[in-house]
Amino acid sequence: MSRRARLAFLLVAFSLVALLVPGLPRAHAAGELTVELRGLAPAVLTGPSDVTLNVRVTNNTGAPIAEPVAEVRLQTWTPVARNRLDDWLVGKDDTATTPLLDSTLDALAPGEARDVTLVVPSANLPALSRGPRGILVRVSPASLGDGAGDTSREGSAPPSGIDRSYLINWPNSSLPPGKFLVLGTVAASSRDIAAAPDSAASSEQLSKSATALSDAGVQLAGDPALDNPPVRTPLSLPAGDPDISFLAGSQSGRDILSRATSGASTTPMLWWPTSATANALAARPKDAILVVGDDEAKAKAGTYYTPSGIATVQGAPALVFDTRMSSHLAASGNDIAHRQAMLAHAAAAIRERPNDPRTFVLAVPRDADTTIVAERLAALTGAPFSVPGLVPSVSGDAWAPTDTEPETRWQLEEIADPADPSRTLNQLAEAEKKARAVATLTSSPTEFTNALEVMSRHLVSTTFANKPNDRADILTAIQERAARLSRAITVETPSSLLLISDQPDIPIYLHSKLTAPANVVVDLIAQDPRLQTPGTVKATLEPGTRTAVAMPVNAVGSGDLKVRIQVSSESGEPIASSDVFDVRVRADWENVGTGVAAGLLALLVIGGIIRTIRRNHRHGVRDRQLDPAGN
Template sequence: MTPRRASLRPVAVLTAALAAVAGAVVPAGLAAPAAATTDDPTAEETGLEVEITDVGSPVLGPDRPLTIRGTVTNPTDEAVETADLRLRMQRYTPISRSALQRWLEPDSYSTTVLLAREDLPAALPAGESTTFSVTVEDVPLASAHYAWGPHGVEVEIRDAADAEVEGADRSILLWYPDLEVERTPVSLLVPLAPNLAERATSVADGRPVAEVAAPRLLELLSATDQPGVTTVVDGMLLAPPAGRPGAELGADAATGSEAVEDPTDPTAPTDDTSDGATDTSTDGAVDEATAEPGATGTAGADATATEDGTEAGSDPAGGEPTDAPAPEPTDEPPPSGGAADLVASVTDRADATDREIRLLPWADADVAALAHTGADVLLAEQRDRSTAAGHALGLASGTALTWPDTDRPDQVTMEAVARAGADAVVLPAGAATPLQELTYTAAGRADLQLADGTTLPAVLADEQASAVLSGRLLPRAGTDGDVLDLDPLDARQLLLAETAVISRERPADPRAVVLALPRDFAGDPTALADMLAALMAAPWVTPTTVSDVLATEAPALERGTLPDIEVAAGELDNAVLRAMDAVVAEAASFASITTVPDEIVEPVERAVEQVLSSAWREDPGAREDLIAAVRADVEALDTQVTALPSSTLNLINSSADLPVHVRNDLDTDVTVQVRLDPTDQRLQAPDAVTLTVPAGSQATAQVPVRAVGSGDVPVEVELLTADGREVGTSTDLQVRVRADWETVGTAVAAGLLGVLLVVGLVRTVRRGPRMDPDEVVPDPEEAP
């Protein structure tokens, strides 16, 4: 087994001279990976590349042959005519985990015994590869307690004609004769939560996060279907998807607006059957026949027209809606098969007796970050939401076990999770290291001291063994080496070896080993399943759930205290929480004008709560993008309730009602306050008017105004919630105010009447008094 850096293949070059005599015990050395020895890609290759691909059964028993298979590649420019293969094995079992890991280090030496030596069956041309297989029928290992456990094996291949052309690879076999040992409890924690990429894809595609994450998580669930596994599930995955904000109300761009009549469309039918002379004003708006040339009055054919000439006053006065048909409701798509299968798999796992389900806080909230920001209430809410989602599916488990996603836990976090109701916590073992130097691996169980004198039970995940389970090899304690990649065979055999060494450290004192997969695990599920099957079936292991580990007493070890506070890079802070609150508040403000506010607010809360996930630590900028995306969805709701534009309105009285048309593209009624905000004191609109606009329709509000002067006044039409916050989309109107026309007209009429009166009097005086028609007038020629 030779671990590799990054994606380099496991290749080793043997540098120490190995004895050629069968049965000799010699020190063997392993150099660094050949592919990493030079930065020059054109450098000449001088060694063979050897890789062990199979060691047979994960655990070798007595009377069973050992078969080692692998490949050898000749990257040099010269053919190897005769290749000499030697198989060696450690005679003794490593006494510690440190000694076990030292076998894997390139420059280490170990006492080995030669098991087999043979030539490859054919020459190895330059640039070619071939396979090999070596079988040892009788492995020289004793059937005793001191001999069972891991033994390193090494395959070395060299050119018989040139000893400098050589290569080697190492692995580990597990030897277990017919004997009984105290079994070591082994537990595995599996986080079932979306990773950063899945959460980001969910936001970008507008798909439920459970649907996006289901393919990976279903494979993970299947691979970890073993006894002793505790699956810790993000409660958000168990709840029905909430959809995009406003989607259930037809707020998508292609739904409501297409189904509602556009009042600016000249072909749109209206309720108005007149020729355009209907007066919508009772006390001051004038018909165009009485207005100055070019003016449009509030009662004339153009008085309520829109800018393209269509009548905007087709609604009956008083705000009655048109009879435009409402759009068909848009149903939220049902959960995808993957998401539904995920829920079913979780509930099935919960029914097993040797496995268990626990819950993470909703959206796998960053427990440490919420503790650092003092958001105890929010942390408790996220825990409660997950518990409720689990109970809705009949899951008895809750969030009593808290698993902060941090490798540097602190006292502030522990105090916060205890206040939130946690009765146990998962920590990396390195966070609670015993103060005294131990010659064995301590149990993965501890009690943490809290400020109030109480203790918080903890399970401690073994970082080294957990890394191996994930296919990584951490540097040995006290060294500064790199983290190396392990292939599936190496990882399986090393994990078995780690647990065997732990069992051998104190054979009469079985101590629980807790393993934990990382939240972003993206390894090969097939390899993981093979590894876990071999581990849980090992004769020195007893599968144990985390609940069983917590039921044991913590060993009486004095441990180091946690730091007061450790804020990790990328944690969310109070600024992020304020931004979340602002988006939800904006959604709640809009929702208050509808009859179904929960259908708007809940999807927004569900979407923005993903911000709380610890996954965003890797990319805080993506967290900000998520908030911006949800905010954009909320702001888009304003386009669904719109104050419509209108042509210029004439106002010739000192007071009148101006018509304002409002369109509602949602699938629910809305009630808004319509307010006019003139830009000039010559027109005043002191009062807003309440208007209810049915779903998928439009209505008109008659807003009272008062004129105190003359002039052209721009007016902004605002739509408000009941508590006065702006909502929807506003528009602008142009009002031509002629408040003195009424006074001038009255004066002119009075003057005309006065003139007519004077003229009549003058004519009457000139004619003299009228005579009675029945009176006899005397003849002037007749004498008296």
């Protein structure tokens, strides 16, 4: 085949592929119109009403647009399956729309942004069935006619700006409303921990957030380890809000969970793992209420509805929260789109089983912007299809019988445990051991370990379940604090020592940076049996001082030895150690010196006696010669 023939064949092949592959929405190039839907009222239609849309239009091109045209279009059908709802927001399901309004706007200068109000008269709305329908606003340089959503046609340049949301219709009827139970937590956020990693106090921001959620109707579960909890909560968490899924995969982690649930609680406890692994379920205390997402529930054969609500899961009383509704409850981004999407999911969920009253559960993510959550919840609680839901009481290890809630049972998908926590927990245990060893030297050890215990709780908190780097930062901070505490007591290392006695006292100097007296045990460790210690020496180190300790030793031979000084707690836990230093033992020098001194002393005594005798002899002869008596 010639080169020209091969090129022709390839061109034909590429043309066939282009015909077979579905067309994708053309990406908006730089320099386009942008549209942001900033208001939609009413949030839910309950009867004939105009629909008001507040839109911000921005001309990002370098040229003026003389007559931009705003179009409002409505989806022609009401989605029945909830998995089709979110397709509308990303433009996958907007090819079948009907026009509601065309409006020519004033000219837009280059770079100009303008807020526009568009009002769709009720007469322009078609007959609407109960439930959500997609609505969009498109602004173009000129009218594009009855086209598909934002799918640009050939030759339509520059591309249109578009934004999407939902219009929810819920006419008054005898259909019972759904109960919506919203769960939230009152625990230290990652922002609080980063600002004060050694504090368990409620921050001002946490107090404001908890109050806002409580006022919005959220059923809050409080962390018992918080100092001065900002609000009274009807539910509780294990102390420290531990990451159950992270910890349940190892014995040391399960020990932490056991300690976190050991305190008595007057409120029901929520067992809320980030993923419902077999180990996380097995570690649940008998009377705790399991909280899991509906994406972890195993769909039963023939089930068409969402497994959200009050249920029995794996034989345990459980609250199964709706992950899609919950994601829109606190998601950042276009507020109106997420608010209306949450309402759309709520309305569609009720439509799944319209005559079967049940409770739908939503979960507020940790670290969520509570202002956004409160505003979106106000829209949900104000909807005609919504009433507040409550957590029923637990009897033993099951829900207390009730006539108003149908019994629902679910099994969970098999979920693998997350990464093995052993390395992190071993490093934590080692740091805590070092810190406790020094703290127990004082009469008030908790004064030195309280802050470290708070940091340890933060390390394994659910706050860092999906933030491994932040968790690693907290572990580093714990290790540094423990290291500083373990270095609070130090030993001066002598350059060298000369011992000329067989039973000398070696002077040892210790430094303490603690703020309280510390009781220590000092020992001298020699690498040669020629230098022995009769026992250890106890000493009390005053805070911030240098203390001298006399260490008695027995020298049983001479030589050059290597020794070091060891400081321990009374229980034998090592605290500090000197470097190895040299000791020159000359135990016989003392005996030799004593003998020499004794010999010299004897010589001096004998010499004195001889001199005295000689002196007396001379004095005696002279006396006889001068005797006047002639004797």
